[in-house]
Amino acid sequence: xxxxxxxxxxxxxxxxxxxxxxxxxxxxxxxxxxxxxxxxxxxxxxxxxxxxxxxxxxxxxxxxxxxxxxxxxxxxxxxxxxxxxxxxxxxxxxxxxxxxxxxxxxxxxxxxxxxxxxxxxxxxxxxxxxxxxxxxxxxxxxxxxxxxxxxxxxxxxxxxxxxxxxxxxxxxxxxxxxxxxxxxxxxxxxxxxxxxxxxxxxxxxxxxxxxxxxxxxxxxxxxxxxxx
Numbered sequence: 156x157x158x159x160x161x162x163x164x165x166x167x168x169x170x171x172x173x174x175x176x177x178x179x180x181x182x183x184x185x186x187x188x189x190x191x192x193x194x195x196x197x198x199x200x201x202x203x204x205x206x207x208x209x210x211x212x213x214x215x216x217x218x219x220x221x222x223x224x225x226x227x228x229x230x231x232x233x234x235x236x237x238x239x240x241x242x243x244x245x246x247x248x249x250x251x252x253x254x255x256x257x258x259x260x261x262x263x264x265x266x267x268x269x270x271x272x273x274x275x276x277x278x279x280x281x282x283x284x285x286x287x288x289x290x291x292x293x294x295x296x297x298x299x300x301x302x303x304x305x306x307x308x309x310x311x312x313x314x315x316x317x318x319x320x321x322x323x324x325x326x327x328x329x330x331x332x333x334x335x336x337x338x339x340x341x342x343x344x345x346x347x348x349x350x351x352x353x354x355x356x357x358x359x360x361x362x363x364x365x366x367x368x369x370x371x372x373x374x375x376x377x378x379x380x381x382x383x
Contacts, residue, residue, distance in 0.1 A: 202300030217244015
């Protein structure tokens with residue numbers, strides 16, 4: 156259980172540091188530092204690290220002549236190895252100390268508790284005249300010693316003004332006035348006369364009500380007289 160907790164803490168710490176360092180990259184101050192000895196390097200196990208440097212402005216083309224170094228993930232000011240990119244932006248390091256075993260699930264000290272640390276022991280730092288940047292964290296597997304790193308992006312900022320192509324304005328067609336739609340004709344209801352010689356039903360109803368009220372009034376009057 157403790158190993159799991161340690162692994163989670165390491166992953167969260169590395170994620171935070173990587174997110175910060177991607178935004179703020181700095182040239183390593185301590186160069187020529189010996190790579191850390193590990194349980195695997197003590198057995199003579201070393202590997203190859205390769206990749207390509209591109210810029211944030213154009214990630215389809217490699218950047219020639221960029222300075223590339225393998226640094227410590229937790230302390231990127233410590234540089235272990237350095238080289239420069241070729242004409243295609245590619246770089247390659249050999250003899251890099253292995254830091255973990257994917258078969259045994261053990262890290263640099265030969266225990267399972269340091270496995271995550273070994274998988275994230277190194278980073279690539281890249282620098283050129285237009286900017287600098289870091290790769291993601293990685294390690295060298297004692298069981299698969301050829302480590303191919305994804306593109307290392309140098310964050311070069313915004314391009315110069317002359318590099319920005321502004322599209323010519325496109326003339327817009329003149330707006331066409333919408334065709335007038337005639338207002339729909341509203342039918343006006345007209346009174347339909349009843350058949351000749353007949354009294355409308357409404358008048359008959361009113362007359363019937365008045366007759367009933369008159370009869371009721373007469374009956375009430377006679378009852379009043381009788382009681383009196």
